[in-house]
Structures are given as C-alpha cells and as structure tokens.
Amino acid sequence: MSINADALRADRRRPAPVRPLVVSRARTARRILLDAWASRLVVLGGIVIIASILAILVVILTEVWPLFKPPTAERVGQLLAGAVPAAGEATGVDEYREIAYAITERGALQFTALRAAGAYPSIAVAGLEDSRVTAVAGSGPGRHVVGTSDGRVVPLDVSFQVDFKDGKRILTPRHEAGAAAALDPEKKRAILGLAAATAGTGLVVVARVGPRDLVVLSVVEKKALIGAPRREESLRAVSVEVDGEVTSLRIDGRGDDLFLGTSRGELVRYDLRDKERPTRADSVTVGTAPITLIQFLNGDRTVVVGDRSGAVTTWQLVPPPAGGAARLTRIYAFPPHSAPVVAASPSRRDKGFVTADAAGGLHLNYGTSGRTLLRLQEGAGLRSVVFAPKADGLVTTDERGRLSHWAVHNPHPEVTLGALFGRVWYEGYSAPEYVWQSTGGTDDFEAKFSLTPLVYGTLKGTFYALLVAAPLALLAALYVSEFMHPTVKAYVKPAVEIMAALPSVVLGFLAGLWLAPLVERIVPGLFLLPLVEVACILTALLLWRAVPLGLRTWFRPGTEVFLLVPVVAAGAWLAFGLGGLVEARLLGGDYRGWFLSALGLTYDQRNSLVVGVAMGFAVIPIIFTIAEDSLANVPQHLRAGSLALGATRWQTALRIVLPTGSPGIFSAVMIGFGRAVGETMIVLMATGNTPVMDANIFSGFRALSANIAVELPEAPEGGTLFRVLFLAAFLLFCLTFAVNTVAELVRLRLRRKYRYL
C-alpha cells in the first residue's frame, strides 16, 4: 500500500478531501509497473553511457596500439643474379621492389627482376669499357659515381620509368652515364675508395688514390629557377695527416664535410666548405678496430660508423653547451654484430638504417631512439645491402651474386615509450631534450614526438587557471552562502551561472585579441592589484566601524556590500596607477627588460597569465555553483547550534560550515580542474601554442587538447602523427578519468567522515 505524498500535500491546501487516501488496487499496480519501467530505463541509460565511453576508449586504443607493434620482415625471394657487385655502394632497387641492379667490377650494369620471370641483358656502361671498376660511391637515390683502376670517375644515374598500360604498371630501367673525369691524370693510380655527394651547387667527389692521398673534385653548377645552368670544375690533390691508413671515407650530401675512417679506429672530419683548401676540423677515436664503413642517416646529419669488430655507433656534430664550434660526439652505441660490418643503408623515409656483417647478420636500427628493431640472418659472405626507397624492403647481395629480397613492415619506427615521454638526443641538439615538432616539409626531417611538453603545458594552463579561479570562486561561494542577503543572492547566483554560458571560443578570441595586448600594458599594476585591493577593503572596513551606529542601520544587513563597489573600483585605479609608477621608478621604465635581466624571464604577449585569466573566467561559474550549493546544503541546525553557543557568524562559517561542506568544495575544485584540462579553444587562441617546458607565467605553452585540434587535419590517416594524436587523446582521457575518480573517492570519504551530522 502506498500513500500519495502529493495528494497529502494538496489536501493540506484544499480543505475538502474529494479523493480517498487509500488508492485503488488498479492504480497501484500501474504505478508499480511504471516504477519498474522507469528504474529499468534509468539502468539502461547508465549502461549505455558506460558502454559508449568504453566504446570511445576502444576506438582510441585500436588506433593507438599499432604504434607499439614490433616490426616484421619476411624473405620474399632469393635468386642467383650472377652479377657480383663492385666494392662500395654498387647496388640498388626501384621503389616498387620489382627490379634490382648492380654495377659489376667489369663495368657492366646488370638489372635483375625480383618478382617476375625473365632476365635483363648485361649493359656495358659508356666510359668504363677498358678498365676495371675499383670503387663505387652513392651520391643520392639512384645516383652513383664509379671509380676505375686507371684513376677516372664516371657518374652513373639509374632510374626507372613508370608507364601505365591498361591500368597496369610497367617499369622500364634507364641509365645515364655522365662524362668521365680523370682524377689522377698523371699517375693514373687506381681509385681505392670513393665518396660523392650531389650538393646544391653540383657534384663533389673525393677519391682515395693512396694510403693517405686524396683527390677532391668539385663541379659547380649555378642553377636558375627558369633557364640553363652554368658549370665549373676544379680538381685538388690532398695529403691527409692521419695515423695508419684511410680505410673508408664519405661526404655529406651538402658537400660540406668529409669523414675519414682509419685503420687505427679513428674518425676524422675535414671541412670541405672551401673546396680549394680542405682543412682538418675534428677527430675522435671510435674504437681500436679499423673502421670499415661510414654511412649517413637520411638528412646527412648523423654519421653511422661500423668497424671490423662489428661495433656500430652513431655520431653527430654537436654544438657544446658553452658555445663555440660543433664537435663530433657519440650519440648511441648499437648492439654489435658478431662479424665485421661490411655494408649499411639508410632509410629514405625516416632515421632508420640497416647494417650487414660479413657473416650474414642484418640489423635494422633506428637512429633517433638508438634501438635495434629487428635482426635477420642471411648466408655468409654478404657484399651489400640496400634499403628500398620506400623503406618497405631490403635487398642484399653476396659475393657469389646471390640476391635476397626482404619485405619489411615497419610503419612506426620512431615511436617508443622512451621517445614519447623521455629525453631524446635529436640531430643538432647539444643534449637530450623533450621536444614536440611533429611535421617537417621534407622526408629527412626528424619527427620529434615528445608528449611530455604537451602534458606539462596542459597542467601548466590548468594550474594557472585554478590559481585565478579557485580562490575567487570559493571565497565568493562562502560569502554568498553565509553572509549575503537572500534577496541579493537571488540575483548574484544566476548571474555568475550565466557566465558559464559564454562559449569558450568567444573567451579565447577576447583573450587573444583584446586581453593579451591589454595585459601587456598593465602587468606591474596587475601584480599589485590583489595587495592594493585587500588594503583598500580593510581600510574601508575600519572606516565603516567608525561610522555611527545610527547611520549603519540605514543599510539592511547583507546589502552594505554594495558600498564596497566604489572602494574596489578605486583600488583598481590606484593599483594600475601605482603599477605605472613602480615600473618607471623601480623597474627602469620597461618591466619586460627588467624581467629579462633581473629574473631571466622572457615576456610573451600571449602567455599563461592571459590564459589563466580567460580560462579562470570559464571555470569560475562551475566551481562557484557547486561549492555554493554544497555550503548552502549544510544542515541549518548546525549553524543554529553554533550561533546559539555564542560563536560569531565568521566562526560558524569557518569552523562549522566550511568543514562540513568540504566534500562538495573538493569536488567543485576537481570538476573545475577537469574542465580546465579538457579546455581547447581558449588555450588554442590565447597562447602562442609554443611547446616549451618552463613554469614561467609570462611564456606560453601547448596543451594536449589544443595540439590535437591544431595537428589532426595535417595527419594522414594511419600515419605515426595520427596515431600519436590518438595517444594524446587517450592521455587526456586518462587524466580526466583519474582526476574525476580521485575526486569522487575523496568526496565519498569526506562525506562518510561528516555523515554523523
């Protein structure tokens, strides 16, 4: 049997009871049914919400998890081409991994179909007919320089023409041999080692013709955007000062630096910027074994050195922190091979590279993270290895001319937990750092995916927003619930709540375009403002006490607060006036200069202070409303008891109401925190989105949420950046989830503590 409470209440108002108090059986049954349906609907709603949140989580995680899948490789085919490549970088493969080629010792170019049947005839390269090929150097994708036993070099470009016939792709190999140049016209010594680069100005070739004798050939081509180029050639013999013999050499793609490896395990750098006068710039000891191989990673900034003992190390020119000329510094030592390193090839898509040893071991390494991603085993006697142009395969050749073709699936080599959250030593940096610079305009750009500055930025923005919002909102809530006159409160509370209706994009817009330049003008005053306001208000209160009682009673209790409005306004005016004065007298007339010289802080116009104010504005209504509700809900008998025992209103508010309402206040702050963490538009528009990591209130930051908004349109679906952005979304999810869970747990504990009231 149930009693209708509404009916009871209605009965109290209307004296004549028309309906009986006891409800009919049919009505009760209907109500029970409705009640059951309603509770099922509520449960269903709850389940749907939880399920959709889990579904979002699943979607995010399915996008994220391929980032951490290990790479795979499988051997697609193995065939005997018969052509044994010459020493050096004498092999290559087209971008679809259909045709491989090798330059042989006899000066022939041999193409080999990797997947289709059929053979290509051996092609004699013009200019190489009557001499033996002794060294081959690569100078870019498909570009080779061939050195001969009689001291000449011939540039040889290999390319593949792509045609489509009936929707099918047909590849036709092409080659073009340039004019031969005599590097040693008098003695005609054999070229023992060769390095070449196609610099922006033209071809640069360095050849080794004796144990310590080099020849530098430089071809200068002045290119015009439209029109024909001009050409100049220069030749210079150089005798290098090294211990032992030069065993390997390489030039970077710009033709700026020449690296020599010696039989004593030394790596020597020569400055080639002035081609007429190469100068010895730098040298380091790599190990004790002779250096067998020098290779560059894509972008030609990181040097990979392999030696006879099987050690593989990477080196960079690093500017010392104290300033001055950059020096060769070891970045990583990779797990060593068990046999001498004989060949290496860089990926043309990222900072990966593959190294091969004489016993057939292949290591797939990644330069940024310093990890070996994959180890493969080939037969002994490997001669060369090439990374396919799209970095999706490898082709190795051994000393009997046997080709081995591997397909490599390695879509996200740059991502490791260490690279995402730790310090990484990037190319050109003087030390390992946290950096976010995800996109570059070229393939040799080293993607920098450190999420740490973004998490830091999110927390920094949230911290400054709460620094502004929490004290204001909580003090306001305390005042409004405990001291303000109810009639005034009826207007004030909705007014504050309306603030929450302002779209954050409007706030961000105002903050970026109006508030930021305004704040820049009044920073000293802004910092004086809290002090001056407090002083003004206290003075006003003292004066109020001096006012005769008769005059004071003119104001209803709780409305005298309006008298403070002119005081606060005057305080603000005074603070900004004083701010100007302080800047002129104490800060040398330019507070930005003073910040820089005295505190080492730089001032950015769009900074955390501006965001703190704007985001604080967005968060204040939430914190205020929830906190005020929880304080107002403190049982009235507690207040009454406290006041009856002789406590003042202030003591009651501080010692009774505040602790009892603390669970609500805590969750108010935490919900405000959650709102600030996820806020996107304000931080997007009011900061410079600079991913810096400093706590300086006058510098900007980049938050996770803003970063996702900024970079998602430029992220190709399924790419590394795309997945890393999903990872950022996952982090954001975890952050708010953790904060809300902690808030709820603490709230429940506090509530239990005060339950006996």
Place this chain on the structure above:
Amino acid sequence: MRIRGLVGAVALVLLVGGGVAAQVQVDPGLAPYKPVGGVSGNISSVGSDTLNNLMTFWAELFGKYYPNAKLQIEGKGSSTAPPALISGTAQLGPMSREMKGSEIDAFEKKYGHKPTGLRTSVDALAVFVNKDNPIKCLSLSQVDAIFSKSRRRGAKDDLATWGQLGLTGEWASKPISLYGRNSASGTYGFFKEHSLKNGDYKDSVKEQPGSASVVQGVTVDRFAMGYSGIGYATAGVRAVPLAEKDGGKCVEATADNSYNGTYPLSRFLFVYINRAPGKPLAPLVREFARVMFSKEGQEAVVKDGYFPIPASVAKEELNKVL
C-alpha cells in the same frame, strides 16, 4: 552614405594594389581561356593557406565561366592537402611546397599511381619586418641565427636583439619578436628547409594559423620579424632584401630575381591533383587547371601579388592534364 564611402575605400585599395602589382607582366604567349560546354558540379580544394586567396580568385574566374559549378576552398596549410586528396574529400590540393616522399607513398598506396603536381605560379618567400624598421639587408645565415636554434648555416652566435643586427638607438636593446607559421604550413616547411637548412625553429617563434596573421603580427608589433609568401605583403610591412652569403649582394624579392634564382627563397606554388594514368581527367578539374594556366588565370596570380609562370612552363603543365 557611410556604406558608399566604405565601398570607395575598398575600391581605392584595390586600385592601389592593382597599380603596384601591374609592374609584373603576364607572358603574352599565354592563351586566353575558352569555355567548353557541359561543365557543372561540385569540387573542393583543401590545402595551402599561402595559395588560399589565389584559389579564391581562380574560383571566382571559374564561376564566371561555369555558373553551375561550385568550388569549396579550405586553406589551413599545405600538409592538409595530401590527407584530403588521399581520402577523396578534395580534388584539388594547393601546396606551397613539393609533396614529400612519405605523402606520395600514402597516396600511391591508395590509388596505385602518383599524384600530379602542377606548377601554377612563382612566389618569393619574404622575410617581413615592420614598415618603420630601418634594417637594410639580411644574409641567410643571419636569418638562420634569428629563427633557428640549430644555426646550421654556421652562424657563431644566436641573434636575439635588433642591436646584434646593427640597428642603433631605441632598436638596439629590443628583442626580435618572431612570428612564423604552424607546422601544417608548406611555408613553414620550405622556410625550414631553405633558410634553416632543416634545423629546428626556436621555441619562441609564435606559430600563427595563417600567413595573414603573421603579417598582422608584424604590422602591430614594431619589433617583430616574420615570414610568409610575398602575396600577403601589405603597406604595414616591408620585405627585407636577402643575401645568399654574408656580405653578399642583397637581392630584393621581385619577379625577375625569383625567375633567375638570385633571390634565395624563390619557389613554385603547386596544385596537386589525382590523375589516373591513361584515363581522362574529370572535366571540372581539367577545366579548372586550364583556367589556372590561361592568360586570365595568370593575371589573377599577378593580382594576388605572386609572380606568373611563363608560357613555356604553362604549356608543360597543361600537357599533364590534357
């Protein structure tokens, strides 16, 4: 009355703008556009912000010939073009840099052929300072030391104040306030590649979502420096002449200097399209390309402040679409 005044002011600005741009002449070898029948439908363009205004000019021109064709233009940055072309949300992908290998790979994986890049116009990427700034010339290694923390052009010291660039008086002690583009931008990538030699930008470069906001920033901030396409130049900023080497000849960002390659930051502006080999292009895209390479289309290039391509290049590019 007030509205009429405003219209007058706008017309005046257009006239003045036209007057300045009229120094560059369109190659007389370019043929005027002849409309064809049966072109209608919707096409959309997603990509470069540098090319955004120019795409709008071309779209207006296109709309004049084909009132039944609708063109949507979105310009957030060149890096947004490849994803849009790959997913098929755009048929035209304007880019202020060449597509890089990994983007071409992704495209080829989806369609089996490479995207087709059309060189539509020439830009001199300019380094802008405020109009009141007295600086005469900058070498590329100075630009590198101003914008980059890597200093790959070999400058010894970081350049942070105007005094270090030789300015005196009130300028000497003022820090250089840096404005740049966001990483989606092709201009960001091109400037990074050619001025910074692929070094990293300083963290203090304020990343702006568009070229217009870079120029706006430099206009408002007297001590600022920023970079963008020459088409965004306004009366409030000045493009600094650049020298390839320290102490070298200073070269103004003009059409001739860009054509002959003496201006170090000259580049082509591209529009990428998806053309399956051996199959005719969709009439809308084909005719849009023909409009771009017509006399009228190249006049629009001049109107937007960029430099037109010669008839020989236009012919080469047209062969890719016809």
